[in-house]
Structure formats: structure tokens, C-alpha cells
Amino acid sequence: MTLNPVDIKKILAGLEYLDDGTRIVDLDLIWKDEKVDWPQLLDKDTRGFTKIQVSNIHRKKYWKS
Secondary structure, eight states: OOOOHHHHHHHHHHHHBOTTSOBOOOOOEEETTEEEOGGGGOOTTTTTOOHHHHHHHHHHHHSOO
């Protein structure tokens, strides 16, 4: 399985916030001297979502409780 930088950022985004929106860590991804920003995670289904909403989506996707 090969992950591209956006896939890795999705995993990191899922780790940054708790379910209640509390930010517990700030994780940046630098790829080839460029920061991968969270808006790059948006697609047609999540356009207009906040960073916390995006984090919740990816946390639930990768870490089901």
C-alpha cells in the first residue's frame, strides 16, 4: 500500500482533535519542502467544512470506536 502526502495528512488530521473539538496536538506534514495544508483534504463532499469537521471525518474513518 502506497500513501500519498494527502492520505498521510488525512491520518494526521484525524489525530489533531477530540470528538468535542478540543485540539490536542498540532501536526504538520512537510513534503518536498512544502507544507501540506488541511484545505487540500477537501473534496466535492466536504467543500466548505471546517478543519474540525474534516478532522472528525478522518478520525472516524481511521479509528472507529
